[in-house]
Amino acid sequence: MNPLLSRFFAYYAPYRGLFLLDFGCAVLSGLLELGFPIAVQAFIDRLLPGGQWGTIVLAGAALIAVYVLNTGLMAVVTYWGHMLGINIETEMRRKAFAHLQTLPFSYFDNVKTGQLVGRLTKDLEEIGEVAHHGPEDLFIAVMTLLGAFALMFTVHPGLAVLTAVIVPVVLWVTTRYGNRMTANWRRLYDSVGNFNVRIEENVGGIRVVQAFANEAHERELFARDNARYRSTKLEAYRIMAASTSLSYLSMRLTQMIVMVAGAYFVLRGGLSAGGFVGFLLLVNVFFRPIEKINSVIETYPKGVAGFRRYLDFLDTAPDIRDRPGARVAPALRGDIRFQDVSFGYGVGREVLSHVSLDIRPGETVAFVGPSGAGKTTLCSLLPRFYEVTGGRVTVDGQDIRDLTLASLRGQIGTVQQDVFLFGGTLRENIAYGRLGAGDAEILEAARRARLGEVIELLPQGLDTLIGERGVKLSGGQKQRLAIARMFLKNPPILILDEATSALDTATERAIQASLTELARGRTTLVIAHRLATIQNADRIVVVDESGIAEQGTHAELLARGGRYHQLHEAQARA
Ligand code: ADP
Ligand code: MG
Known part of the structure; x- marks a missing residue:
């Protein structure tokens, strides 16, 4: 037939x-x-x-x-x-x-x-x-x-x-x-x-x-x-x-x-x-x-x-999916290794070429460097939003392609510069971090994200409608909401991709405190635009067009007088 x-x-x-x-x-x-x-x-x-x-x-x-x-x-x-x-x-x-x-x-x-x-x-x-x-x-x-x-x-x-x-x-x-x-x-x-x-x-x-x-x-x-x-x-x-x-x-x-x-x-x-x-x-x-x-x-x-x-x-085949025999990831410690990783979007030039990087469990690693260098791209390979075209990424010694997508992504939290919110209530949007969470947990997460006072001042509290894509919230409030989601989700691995870059410095500083609390005890990858926000990171990785240019602590990199030093000088002058 x-x-x-x-x-x-x-x-x-x-x-x-x-x-x-x-x-x-x-x-x-x-x-x-x-x-x-x-x-x-x-x-x-x-x-x-x-x-x-x-x-x-x-x-x-x-x-x-x-x-x-x-x-x-x-x-x-x-x-x-x-x-x-x-x-x-x-x-x-x-x-x-x-x-x-x-x-x-x-x-x-x-x-x-x-x-x-x-x-x-x-x-x-x-x-x-x-x-x-x-x-x-x-x-x-x-x-x-x-x-x-x-x-x-x-x-x-x-x-x-x-x-x-x-x-x-x-x-x-x-x-x-x-x-x-x-x-x-x-x-x-x-x-x-x-x-x-x-x-x-x-x-x-x-x-x-x-x-x-x-x-x-x-x-x-x-x-x-x-x-x-x-x-x-x-x-x-x-x-x-x-x-x-x-x-x-x-x-x-x-x-x-x-x-x-x-x-x-x-x-x-x-x-x-x-x-x-x-x-x-x-x-x-x-x-x-x-x-x-x-x-x-x-x-x-x-x-x-x-x-x-x-x-x-x-018939459009999803090219990123569970392999036959993929395992459910156990509770991850967050030992992340990028091994000789290459990647490009489509047929064009490669964005990442033979990048290798080890991140220890619990470590906070900051990525800095010019816009378009590939920082976001590198981090999006970890939850397999995109698939490496060469090399491999492992977590706790297991190739991430051998783990089920749900169990991998369930243990990685991402906060981005633009937060996508659904047009429902505050409660629904926070609970997106862990569906089925009760009001007490939601309020606790909101409090830790410093969203508590905001909610208390609202006449309808958690039932407040936030408008399509959250148009009724300020930039800072959206970020806090995204952070509250993360407190609820409670993943061992965290990616903060310029989470505060769009905010003014005063708001950024206030939210930084919540982010520091959020990062505690988790393996954290931070992408930062303003260097001031990541000086205390365990390690700073400078990414440029050629890949990883240098890495070390803030003090080490300053002393080296290399790419980081230049970036630092440039921002200090501004
Ligand atoms: P960074 O986060 O360091 O600013 P990105 O990882 O976002 O840089 O981008 C690296 C390169 O990949 C850029 O040249 C960008 O144009 C390209 N790029 C980013 N996202 C996509 C995409 N979804 N499709 C095609 N090209 C992309
Ligand atoms: Mg980026």
Whole structure:
């Protein structure tokens, strides 16, 4: 089977019961529709001439009963069929979100949020729709086409052959638009993605937009996307208009031709009145699947385009993941070794080349050096946010690639310059350090991060909403919140990446006290911009473009008169 199809049908497996119910009812309903023209034929040819009212009323009642049954079947198909669709959609969305979370930083370096949002919402909705209607519509269309033709043949072979000659023309007219529609829907989805990206970036960056008074520029960019979306959609409607009206015309033409030809056969005596009416009704039944094909032409390409994009996404392999046989890390002491480590982002030049460095358990090591030298990069290799391309990193003697990601990252805490906060309450944001922490622990962590007084002054305390990404907090408060998270998480290894660089010196000094307390008893890697903040580190490592330039204590490095000495002088003068 086509791999796309087989992957699609795999999603039906858990819902076999629902599928059979939906499918069975739909097929039964299709059969009842097929039987109706034959019933009418019998009614006209056999019951009418007899003129017995009792039988006629009885037959009418029987047909009503059949229609009531069919109504019930259609209700089942509408409700449980859609349930099947939404179940599959939900499962796909769950899978996509779970996959999203396994993807490494490098994936997100190159992706647009709005596109991803589109995939998880609109795309999957369309797939769900096809998952419900697709197989059922297709099967019933084929069944009705063949069934109706067989019945026509029994009524009048000559007329049936005539119809069979005309219908392929109708089919050709309606299906030739299918491929063009698929291509068009793909383009349409991409433009919806572009929309999402624009709106996302504008809402997130509205402060920048307004600060630069660049609203008109943004409107123009948006107008361009908007226009592209409009023209793609118009193209879709143009195709749709052509295909629906042409197929309408060809259907009606067929019916009229069949009617005139049928009249000829009636007059010549080869066709009864009932057969004539029955045949015309059969032609209608015959066309229903073709109409259905029209609606399938509308929904199916959307679903296929969406499903392809969904698979593309799902097939993006997370290249940083647990190795087969990866061990859960025991409680780490924090003996960290970078052994001949090389790394580069993508194909470009290497950012780190043959770097070696040993860090003892409990040691505080500071990294200083020019911006862009690779300090952040070096530290992000330790939690495996990026993977070394050469050499290895070990913790307590174990290659970090032999440990499970969760157990490794669970024991490393990172505080960065820009803290990402979620738009909930203070409580939720602090508790992100250890989900499920109680209020007493949260308040204790807040107190140690010197966030206690802030919380006490707030009328709603821990329940205070901090705004999207924490916009209602000051820079210093955000950092304190990040530190409170770390007190809760309590990891043996800590990375402080310019945690206070964005703050004024007074705030920095105040937060420094919390950081010193946080670092106590942990192996700590500090990246610092202002040298004054790391003078007491056990060791200072100077990183520059060539790698590790020199290392030692503050006093040793000053005495050496090298790179550190230069940096120190430069900052003292400033
Ligand atoms: P530092 O922290 O010392 O200022 P970084 O480690 O952030 O330096 O950056 C080192 C180099 O790697 C820089 O040239 C930077 O442009 C590049 N770089 C950093 N992050 C990425 C990324 N996510 N993708 C590609 N290049 C990056
Ligand atoms: Mg950095």
